[in-house]
Amino acid sequence: MKILIIFFARCIFSFSNIAVADPIDCYREAYGSTTFKLNSSESALLCGGAIDSTPIHCFRQAYESIDFHLSKVEAATLCRGATEFSTRIECFRKASQSFNLKISNANAVQLCKEK
Numbered sequence: 001m002k003i004l005i006i007f008f009a010r011c012i013f014s015f016s017n018i019a020v021a022d023p024i025d026c027y028r029e030a031y032g033s034t035t036f037k038l039n040s041s042e043s044a045l046l047c048g049g050a051i052d053s054t055p056i057h058c059f060r061q062a063y064e065s066i067d068f069h070l071s072k073v074e075a076a077t078l079c080r081g082a083t084e085f086s087t088r089i090e091c092f093r094k095a096s097q098s099f100n101l102k103i104s105n106a107n108a109v110q111l112c113k114e115k
Contacts, residue, residue, distance in 0.1 A: 026050035049081030058085030087115045
């Protein structure tokens with residue numbers, strides 16, 4: 001019985017370490033990127049709450065889109081901790097391209113960052 005309890009405790013501890021490491025892994029990948037050249041605070045903004053590298057993929061799509069004209073901080077804010085980014089990107093596209101809304105990029109990011 002004691003061995004079984006120790007086994008389960010080790011399993012739980014190892015899974016909790018994985019969850020803690022994911023934002024750090026995301027940060028390392030974002031900060032080390034030679035493509036985007038994100039500084040430390042931009043990388044931390046992007047990767048807060050990340051469970052994998054999805055925020056980086058979201059950032060890449062948002063920042064590189066010629067239609068969006070987002071700054072690094074706006075793209076990082078939009079994609080912060082994203083677990084599935086296509087809904088955020090689509091929300092931003094819809095908000096920013098709706099002529100009757102007359103919404104700024106900053107406000108469209110605020111509107112769509114939690115999608």
